[in-house]
Amino acid sequence: MLQGLTDIHCHLLPGVDDGPDEMEEAVRMLRKEYEDGVRQLIVTPHYREGMFETGMEKIVYAYLALRKEALKIDSCLRVYLGCEFHTNADMTEELEQRLRPTLAGSRYVLTEFSSSHNYERIRNQVYDLRQKGFLPVLAHIERYPCMTHDIDQVYDIKACGAYIQINAGSLLGENGRRTKHFCGQCMKQDLIDFVATDAHGIRQRKPNLLACRKYTEKKMGSDYAEKIFNINPEYILQNKVL
Secondary structure (H helix, E strand, O other): OOOOEEEEEEOOOOOOOOOOOOHHHHHHHHHHHHHOOEEEEEEOOEEEOOOEOOOHHHHHHHHHHHHHHHHHHOOOOEEEEOOEEEOOOOHHHHHHOOOOOOHHHOOEEEEEOOOOOOHHHHHHHHHHHHHOOOEEEEOOHHHOHHHHOOOHHHHHHHHOOOEEEEEHHHHHOOOOHHHHHHHHHHHHOOOOOEEEOOEOOOOOOOOOHHHHHHHHHHHHOHHHHHHHHHHHHHHHHOOOOO
16 A cells, blocks of 8 residues: 555646746645655646646646655655646547546546536536546535535436545635535545645645544544545556546
8 A cells, every 4th residue: 555645636836827836835835745644646737728728848847847856855755747627528538639637647537617517517527538438536526516505416426437526625624614514424425535635835725634634534533534545546546446
C-alpha cells in the first residue's frame, strides 16, 4: 500500500488557472501538504472552455518544475498530473485524443459540472464517458443542487458508474452548515469514494487533508477513514477499477 495520504484534486501549479500565481506560493502549499502527511498528489488544473484554456505546453512546464520542488522536500513526495475537466459537448472526444490529461494517466477523469446542470445532463455525461472506457470522478458533488436537494440522485449516479469526490473543507464545515450536513449524510450512507483538498492557495482554500481525515476517523472509525483517504486513491494511481 502507498505510504501517507493522497490528494487527488488540488490546484498547485503556478500561473495556469486560479491557483497560485507564483512558484513560491505553490511550494508553500506543497510543504503544507507534506506536513499533513500527504505523499502523493495529483495536480488538477482547470480546463473549461471560455474560462480556463491554458495550453498543455505551459501546464507541463509548470508541472515538471513543481515536481522538482517536491523532490527537494522529500524524494518520496510524488506529484502526478491530472485535470479538472469542466464538461462540454466534446469532452469524451477530447479525452480520447489526449488533448487533456486524465488523473495520473489512468482511466479516471475528474469531471466538473456547473451548479445549473440538471441530473439528466450529469447522467448523460457519465454514461458517455463510461461507454468510452473512462471512469468519471465527479468533482465536489456537494456543489450541485440536483444532488444536494435529492440524495437519491447520488445513489443513482453511482449506479450509473460515477465515483463521488467531496472537498475536505466542505466536510469540515468551511462552506456552511447545509453543505456540511449533506456531506455528512453522504458519509454516513457510504456514498463517498474520495475526499480531496481542492486547494487553491496557502491562505484561503488551503490544503487541509489531515484535519479532515482526523474528523472522519472520529465520526466513522479508522477503517472507513482508511478506505476513502488511503485505499481508494491507490486504485487511481494503479489504474485499477474501484
